[in-house]
Amino acid sequence: QKEVEQDPGPLSVPEGAIVSLNCTYSNSAFQYFMWYRQYSRKGPELLMYTYSSGNKEDGRFTAQVDKSSKYISLFIRDSQPSDSATYLCAMTPHNTNAGKSTFGDGTTLTVKP
Amino acid sequence: NAGVTQTPKFQVLKTGQSMTLQCAQDMNHEYMSWYRQDPGMGLRLIHYSVGAGITDQGEVPNGYNVSRSTTEDFPLRLLSAAPSQTSVYFCASSLDGSSSYEQYFGPGTRLTVT
Numbered sequence: 001q002k003e004v005e006q007d008p009g010p011l012s013v014p015e016g017a018i019v020s021l022n023c024t025y026s027n028s029a030f031q032y033f034m035w036y037r038q039y040s041r042k043g044p045e046l047l048m049y050t051y052s053s054g055n056k057e058d059g060r061f062t063a064q065v066d067k068s069s070k071y072i073s074l075f076i077r078d079s080q081p082s083d084s085a086t087y088l089c090a091m092t093p094h095n096t097n098a099g100k101s102t103f104g105d106g107t108t109l110t111v112k113p
Numbered sequence: 114n115a116g117v118t119q120t121p122k123f124q125v126l127k128t129g130q131s132m133t134l135q136c137a138q139d140m141n142h143e144y145m146s147w148y149r150q151d152p153g154m155g156l157r158l159i160h161y162s163v164g165a166g167i168t169d170q171g172e173v174p175n176g177y178n179v180s181r182s183t184t185e186d187f188p189l190r191l192l193s194a195a196p197s198q199t200s201v202y203f204c205a206s207s208l209d210g211s212s213s214y215e216q217y218f219g220p221g222t223r224l225t226v227t
Binding site: 032042045101105 | 117146148153154155156157158161171203205214215216217218219220221
């Protein structure tokens with residue numbers, strides 16, 4: 001069983017919809033939770049990170065972490081065609097773990113005008 | 114700043130050939146990593162480095178070597194290419210141990226082994 005499972009998608013929504021992207025994990029040592037966005041044929045770029053449990057908001061994006069359920073989510077409000085990309089969740093036990101983050105397989109989102 | 118750069122962008126190898134994928138960063142980051150990404154799959158860590166002269170294995174290190182003689186460069190060597198190594202390879206860097214969760218990725222190298 002993988003340490004990180006991500007809803008596979010693909011996901012297709014109309015412009016303006018609220019999007020929910022989700023990951024579950026099994027390693028209770030994970031403390032840092034990241035969301036990366038990857039446009040086609042590009043490298044991933046960090047969207048948001050959250051430490052431990054709770055919510056974090058950045059513009060139209062909200063990241064939620066529920067450590068008791070080992071479940072994280074990324075919500076996108078008022079989705080735009082420019083949000084069309086693959087979204088990868090990633091986790092690491094602590095901030096000194098360098099590039100040893102564990103990634104989900106990604107969810108491909110298409111926002112239709 | 115150019116950020117993280119990777120060369121080449123594309124490469125086709127025959128089985129058994131060797132090659133080096135180049136990665137450089139100009140942000141004075143201590144930490145650097147190599148990942149591979151296969152279709153429909155996330156990123157899997159091959160090797161990583163926490164500073165010049167220090168490297169360690171990741172999840173899928175077999176068939177790959179790395180060295181880090183300078184802070185800026187972190188090349189990945191394929192010793193004897195196999196079709197199973199057909200993938201997209203990403204190099205990433207992060208500032209240091211206090212913020213290693215924030216990684217900056219290069220544009221990738223698409224490798225095909227025939």
